[in-house]
Amino acid sequence: MEPPHAVPPPQGRPNPAPTRRRTRLAPSPTGALHLGNARTFLVNWALARQRDWTILLRVEDLDTPRVKPGAIDDTINTLAWLGLDWDEGPLTQLHDLGPYRDAMCALASRSLVYPCELSRAQIDAAASAPHAGDAEPRFPPELRPSARPASFDDESTNWRLLVEPGAVGFTDAFAGPQSIDPGAGVGDFVVWTKRAQPAYQLAVVVDDARQGVTHVVRGDDLLASAARQLLLYDALGLTPMPEYTHLPLVRGADGRRLAKRHGDTRLSTFRDRGVTPQRLIALLARWSGVADGPDAMDASEFLHAFDIRTMPAQDVTYTQEDERWLLA
Numbered sequence: 001m002e003p004p005h006a007v008p009p010p011q012g013r014p015n016p017a018p019t020r021r022r023t024r025l026a027p028s029p030t031g032a033l034h035l036g037n038a039r040t041f042l043v044n045w046a047l048a049r050q051r052d053w054t055i056l057l058r059v060e061d062l063d064t065p066r067v068k069p070g071a072i073d074d075t076i077n078t079l080a081w082l083g084l085d086w087d088e089g090p091l092t093q094l095h096d097l098g099p100y101r102d103a104m105c106a107l108a109s110r111s112l113v114y115p116c117e118l119s120r121a122q123i124d125a126a127a128s129a130p131h132a133g134d135a136e137p138r139f140p141p142e143l144r145p146s147a148r149p150a151s152f153d154d155e156s157t158n159w160r161l162l163v164e165p166g167a168v169g170f171t172d173a174f175a176g177p178q179s180i181d182p183g184a185g186v187g188d189f190v191v192w193t194k195r196a197q198p199a200y201q202l203a204v205v206v207d208d209a210r211q212g213v214t215h216v217v218r219g220d221d222l223l224a225s226a227a228r229q230l231l232l233y234d235a236l237g238l239t240p241m242p243e244y245t246h247l248p249l250v251r252g253a254d255g256r257r258l259a260k261r262h263g264d265t266r267l268s269t270f271r272d273r274g275v276t277p278q279r280l281i282a283l284l285a286r287w288s289g290v291a292d293g294p295d296a297m298d299a300s301e302f303l304h305a306f307d308i309r310t311m312p313a314q315d316v317t318y319t320q321e322d323e324r325w326l327l328a
Contacts (some may be wrong), residue, residue, distance in 0.1 A: 023048045023215040024056040024208070025079065025086060029071035030063050032266040033078050035318060036219070036250035036258040039284045042299070043247060044217035045084045046306045053215055057089035058207060062197050064094065078267050082277050083299030091211070093203060100198035101152065103206050103236055104159065104191070108152040112235050113191060114145055115157045139187035152192075159192035161232065168227035173245040174308070175220060180227035189228055205229050209238040220246035221257060248315045250287065258318055265318065275326050283326060287316045 048055045059072050107113040123137050165183040191202040223246045233241045250258045278296035285293045285302050289310040
């Protein structure tokens with residue numbers, strides 16, 4: 001079968017393999033950074049500095065209804081306050097949607113995407129019982145239209161990627177060998193939204209490919225997303241595919257991913273209450289397998305003490321004892 005069309009690179013240049021390994025810090029300004037985000041970014045940064053990867057800062061600002069004024073600057077300032085630095089950026093996404101439109105045109109030209117105006121309630125009603133009520137209901141193949149357009153001609157509706165059954169296999173640098181079937185999990189997923197913007201899955205693939213990202217480090221709540229993103233790499237003919245490192249999460253005492261329901265764990269709040277970045281990093285270091293660490297540690301000290309091989313494979317629980325220790 002003829003290979004899929006690739007997304008045109010900037011200025012019409014070829015899309016060569018990167019000459020240097022590169023990662024990205026990719027915060028979203030839709031919410032203030034909390035302790036879980038901080039640990040992931042700190043580990044990502046330390047791995048990059050240990051292994052001589054270039055670090056790109058990319059602020060993922062496409063979720064415009066939830067981006068508050070000043071949030072981007074606050075996000076960048078918080079990372080700098082923590083002691084992290086980067087080699088390129090900050091870049092944003094919203095200022096230029098052209099690369100994402102190019103990707104959609106390439107997918108549509110091969111009839112790999114189609115517009116879909118079905119509501120969530122309609123999809124929920126058609127979803128099989130094991131998936132009903134999930135955050136993202138499975139989109140079953142019987143809801144696909146009988147014909148798919150050959151051009152991307154309507155930006156004001158959702159578009160979905162055609163997902164064939166079958167597992168996507170890859171080896172995660174931390175979580176190990178993976179075999180994930182997006183067709184069984186989510187089915188045909190949204191790649192373009194009715195806000196006339198790309199969905200996360202498409203945007204992250206297009207950006208990582210055109211910005212030469214070779215190593216993606218993030219929380220393991222996005223492990224299943226890696227399979228979807230690899231499908232898009234293949235559909236768009238993009239190479240090389242990145243190496244993924246999915247890290248355990250920080251959870252609240254109820255076992256759920258750290259969020260507002262667990263109290264105010266924003267870095268900005270701790271900073272306003274007088275907690276130093278060194279105190280925060282000392283806690284993050286303990287969570288990351290740095291044994292017998294001091295009660296204060298800056299980013300440079302974490303860099304030299306951290307070893308990914310001794311990082312616990314289990315999720316971390318943020319407790320009231322942790323909070324009392326931070327504020328002591």
